[in-house]
Amino acid sequence: MHRQHDYENFLATLLMTKSLRSPALVLRAFNVEVARVQDLTSDAQTAAFRLQFWHDALKGIFNKDQTLKNVCCCYGLQRRYLENLITSRSNMNKAKYFKSLEEIEKYAEESVSSIYYLLLSVAGLKDVHADHAASHLGKAQGITNILRSVHVSSRQKVVFLPMDILMKYQLSQENVLRCTDSEQMRNAVFEIASRANSHLDK
Template identity: 65%
Template sequence: MILRLKCSSKFYNPRRLLNHKASSNESSINYCATIVRQYDYENYLATLLLSKTLRSPALVVRAFNAEIARVQDQTTDPNTAALRLQFWQDAVGVIFNQNSANIPANPVTQELNKVCATYKLPRRYIERLVSSRAGLLKAKYFKSLEDVETYAENTVSTIYYLLLCIAGVTNVHADHAASHLGKAQGIVNILRSVHVSNYHKTVCLPMELLMKYKISQQAVLRGSDDENMRNVIFEIASRANSHLEKARKIEVPTICNQLFLPAIAVDKYLNKLQKKNFNVFDKSLQLGSPMLPLSLYYRRLLNKY
């Protein structure tokens, strides 16, 4: 026997509940957007130009990436950083074990759970974003430029693989382009993080190159600019530019052109670095480009990256 309870409209309003749910969801997306805007501004600008159906899930993925990427910047204590990364690793485990009741009450994890379920995102990509940061936390430095490339592949390229999954693109050429673009952007991120790394008394430039040009870690931490230092930066920037050019030469499905828009910011930084004669310590390199939003919008109109 089924008992039907009589609900008073004073206490029960289906429309109000639906509006509340929509409002809550919108609030979580806005939270994710705020995280990306604050900590990953250039990618935020590019994400705003995505098609409406791609924009929200892309912001969620980038918010998750921003949260784990900034763990090392939040503390100088490696144990604290490891614990914070473990929180995100555990959250990923809960999400893919489909245990919704135990998902942390965090807007990013809540929205990531929805995106992973809706778009069937591969677990290995999400876990790779966390494990690669944990690996760098233990290693503390890059031995070679190849190590930097591997790190860029596991972090930045992986983001593009996830965006391709969201867009429903299963194309080997798109994956190949995403790999090269991610490596280019990841290497540029290392160059741009020299100032931040110096603040934390760590050297992010590959040790083999520093040894090749007889540059000490202390010289890097002091921000010493000389010909040998510029040779190191030139080699690193050249590798990034090579990956960027390879990515742009690959013919990809049309929808990929909007996903790969961050290439514009990478190109701008490398050109600016070249104009500064590869002095990575030049303070103007830390300033954003006021023309970047317009450049991104123009390339989006052309549907090119």
């Protein structure tokens, strides 16, 4: 699944040592499954039901003596990071758009950085500097993902670029949906991309 729907991260995972690769692929597959809920559903209510299924499944895993629970305990995976992967998509399903660039950063922290925190746990690495790097890397990747998804999102009639940036450059949602090429659009994209780049510099 992750090879088809998350190819870049799949390739990156192959570079990990053999002992870490399998649990890392499991985490990536779980994230892909949750992330694709909105793409596979035509209405918000159905998406909400599917995300609730994952919430309930995760709760069951940690409350019962199941094999997956043992895996989570074996690698010290924190439940809150797994829950973040679901909750972030659930909140996005309700809101449908981002009010600000800061909201995108929060979404990226929950939906992308959480994966890196889990991968650090799999590697047995507990270090505040590694956590700091994972946070900023996740935010940079999350913001970049939003920019990369503009064309696909426009086909679904959804605009994920932050409203405050669109207003700043006097862009309408229709401009984004039509993928209008203008100086204002380029400036807006540059500002968003610059925020992503700033996280790589930290």
